[in-house]
Amino acid sequence: MIAMNSRRYAFRATGIVLRSMWHRAEGRFSLLVLGVWILVSLVSVFWTPWSLWWTDGYHVWQKPSMRHLLGTDGTGADVLSWLMAGSRTNLLICVLTVAVTAIFGLLLLAAMLARATIFAQISVVVIDALISLPTVLIALILAVPFGPSVAVIIAACGFGYGLNLARIARPQALLIARSGYVESALSNGARASGVFLRHIVPNIMPVLTVQLSISAGTVVLAESGLTYLGIGVQSGVPSWGHSLATSVSFINIYPLTVLWPGLIITCIVLSLNLCGDTLRDCADPLSNVQLRNAQFNSGQERSGQVRSGQVSSGQARNDQLNRVTTKGSGQ
Amino acid sequence: MSTSLNAHSGSLAKALTIRDLDVTIAGHSILSQVSLDIGTRARVGLIGASGSGKSMLSRSILSLLPAHAQAAGSIRLFNKELVGASDRELAEMRGRTVGMIFQNPASTLNPVMKVGRQIALPLRLHYNLPADERLRRVEAMLNRVGLPSSMLDAYPHQLSGGQQQRVAIATALVTSPRLIIADEPTTALDSITQLHILDLLVDLVDQAGASLLFITHDFGVLAHVTSSCYVMDHGRIIEHGNTSNVLAKPSSPVTRRLAQSAEELKFDNAHASLSQEGDNND
Numbered sequence: 029m030i031a032m033n034s035r036r037y038a039f040r041a042t043g044i045v046l047r048s049m050w051h052r053a054e055g056r057f058s059l060l061v062l063g064v065w066i067l068v069s070l071v072s073v074f075w076t077p078w079s080l081w082w083t084d085g086y087h088v089w090q091k092p093s094m095r096h097l098l099g100t101d102g103t104g105a106d107v108l109s110w111l112m113a114g115s116r117t118n119l120l121i122c123v124l125t126v127a128v129t130a131i132f133g134l135l136l137l138a139a140m141l142a143r144a145t146i147f148a149q150i151s152v153v154v155i156d157a158l159i160s161l162p163t164v165l166i167a168l169i170l171a172v173p174f175g176p177s178v179a180v181i182i183a184a185c186g187f188g189y190g191l192n193l194a195r196i197a198r199p200q201a202l203l204i205a206r207s208g209y210v211e212s213a214l215s216n217g218a219r220a221s222g223v224f225l226r227h228i229v230p231n232i233m234p235v236l237t238v239q240l241s242i243s244a245g246t247v248v249l250a251e252s253g254l255t256y257l258g259i260g261v262q263s264g265v266p267s268w269g270h271s272l273a274t275s276v277s278f279i280n281i282y283p284l285t286v287l288w289p290g291l292i293i294t295c296i297v298l299s300l301n302l303c304g305d306t307l308r309d310c311a312d313p314l315s316n317v318q319l320r321n322a323q324f325n326s327g328q329e330r331s332g333q334v335r336s337g338q339v340s341s342g343q344a345r346n347d348q349l350n351r352v353t354t355k356g357s358g359q
Numbered sequence: 360m361s362t363s364l365n366a367h368s369g370s371l372a373k374a375l376t377i378r379d380l381d382v383t384i385a386g387h388s389i390l391s392q393v394s395l396d397i398g399t400r401a402r403v404g405l406i407g408a409s410g411s412g413k414s415m416l417s418r419s420i421l422s423l424l425p426a427h428a429q430a431a432g433s434i435r436l437f438n439k440e441l442v443g444a445s446d447r448e449l450a451e452m453r454g455r456t457v458g459m460i461f462q463n464p465a466s467t468l469n470p471v472m473k474v475g476r477q478i479a480l481p482l483r484l485h486y487n488l489p490a491d492e493r494l495r496r497v498e499a500m501l502n503r504v505g506l507p508s509s510m511l512d513a514y515p516h517q518l519s520g521g522q523q524q525r526v527a528i529a530t531a532l533v534t535s536p537r538l539i540i541a542d543e544p545t546t547a548l549d550s551i552t553q554l555h556i557l558d559l560l561v562d563l564v565d566q567a568g569a570s571l572l573f574i575t576h577d578f579g580v581l582a583h584v585t586s587s588c589y590v591m592d593h594g595r596i597i598e599h600g601n602t603s604n605v606l607a608k609p610s611s612p613v614t615r616r617l618a619q620s621a622e623e624l625k626f627d628n629a630h631a632s633l634s635q636e637g638d639n640n641d
């Protein structure tokens with residue numbers, strides 16, 4: 029019953045957050061763009077206007093027409109089809125990089141906060157040094173033994189952005205670690221891991237949201253850069269960076285083919301950043317009144333039952349606990 | 360009001376026995392040769408000027424001293440030695456055998472955690488109850504501190520200072536610990552709210568049959584809550600005994616000064632005129 033309740037609550041809270049985002053112009057714009065992105069990625073798995081491997085040596089660098097809505101590239105392949113297929117690669121990279129960034133960044137942050145670990149002493153200097161390594165360099169180092177691949181982009185960017193995340197969230201997390209409510213949690217027997225997950229992470233959520241959305245946007249840019257340098261997506265795998273890289277040397281002659289992936293990337297990066305900003309405001313229970321008022325514990329489903337029922341001591345498992353509850357119900 | 364001597368504290372069983380406790384931080388002595396006893400079901404006060412080491416003593420009991428602090432001596436909680444106990448034993452004891460109430464309710468509550476979850480935390484940590492059973496206990500506890508069930512879903516900033524301290528008391532008492540430490544629980548509150556909270560605390564502690572270590576810098580409050588007390592100054596216990604005796608015939612100048620300031624506040628008069636009013640006006 030409670031499990032169902034909490035799932036229903038999570039569902040309702042998500043609905044409220046999305047609705048509040050939709051009520052803002054920038055939120056609506058970003059939700060629309062990201063929605064189209066996800067939709068196109070799914071569609072492209074099953075259908076693209078032309079096969080990716082269909083080429084026509086006689087009709088290269090075509091202008092947009094009814095036959096090829098965005099024209100053709102240097103091999104005569106359909107640009108729209110490649111961009112559609114590319115969106116799923118970029119979506120995958122984006123989602124996985126954000127996941128790696130979040131996990132790595134939070135683990136690092138936890139290690140920096142734990143006063144027992146050596147991380148706590150050496151971390152800041154080391155992390156500052158590591159942050160100064162550009163992701164390009166990390167990707168190069170990884171691409172030498174493993175060859176260029178989607179995994180190299182995710183690993184290099186996830187590592188770099190994770191360091192950044194930990195570094196930026198650290199001062200705020202340190203303040204919270206010294207706060208009264210963490211002291212109170214410790215005095216209630218909470219372990220370090222519980223304190224981190226229940227108290228520190230929820231209270232740095234705004235910073236995390238913004239940083240992760242910036243990471244999501246930056247990795248879309250990084251993908252095109254790394255792929256252009258030949259250490260990103262392998263040739264033959266569709267991605268926006270791939271579309272850009274194969275046409276960019278002809279920018280002076282056939283500018284349109286460069287324009288499309290460029291436009292898409294710009295639009296996506298903008299939406300991701302706007303999405304992060306609106307999400308930060310809308311998912312914050314302290315500033316979003318509707319979310320704050322979403323009832324979980326004393327929702328209508330429960331209250332009648334609780335008020336009518338006495339506190340049951342039958343299923344209690346501990347004498348010490350029993351003592352207090354039976355007293356409570358007797359009052 | 361049950362401010363009289365605890366009738367049932369005569370037995371030999373001790374909730375807490377501290378012997379020759381020394382705490383040093385970076386070579387500075389914070390506590391020296393502190394000895395203190397709390398009987399079961401007794402309400403004992405610890406009074407001293409601010410900076411005298413009262414909070415450090417309460418932190419020592421929970422083994423939550425600053426990282427580089429060193430403690431020597433003996434702290435026995437229900438006959439279990441805490442100095443040198445393992446992290447596991449200590450975590451087990453915190454929040455289960457000992458409940459702690461802090462000075463500033465606004466900062467002891469997690470701002471983004473609903474009141475219901477906040478109170479449920481110690482239960483979650485120490486008892487493996489089914490979720491609906493846990494919620495029922497949390498709700499009962501919330502009602503016992505005089506707050507309506509609808510506040511389970513409130514965030515701390517939606518509550519007044521007095522209500523926040525009620526939530527903090529509920530959190531400390533929900534696991535029914537046998538010793539409650541209250542570190543200046545009403546210092547951050549106005550004097551009317553202060554009396555309501557003190558009465559509530561005393562009632563709950565007595566009902567649960569728990570012992571109370573009540574820390575304050577205010578003799579007026581101390582006489583209201585405790586029957587015996589210890590006076591601390593510069594990390595030492597300088598005087599102890601029956602609260603009214605210490606208040607009436609302070610033997611050291613420090614105690615005299617504290618007692619004098621309590622006289623001026625005249626809490627008992629204030630309480631007499633307020634006790635008729637409702638209990639939930641904070």
Ligand SMILES: Nc1ncnc2c1ncn2[C@@H]1O[C@H](COP(=O)(O)OP(=O)(O)O)[C@@H](O)[C@H]1O
Pocket residue numbers: 384389407408409410411412413414415416425
């Ligand atoms: N983290 C710390 N490191 C070193 N000294 C401290 C620390 N915290 C408190 N102290 C010192 O310990 C003494 C006692 O402080 P405390 O127990 O908080 O006093 P109070 O009686 O007001 O609760 C003070 O003199 C204070 O300077």
Ligand SMILES: [Mg+2]
Pocket residue numbers: 413414542543
């Ligand atoms: Mg103090």
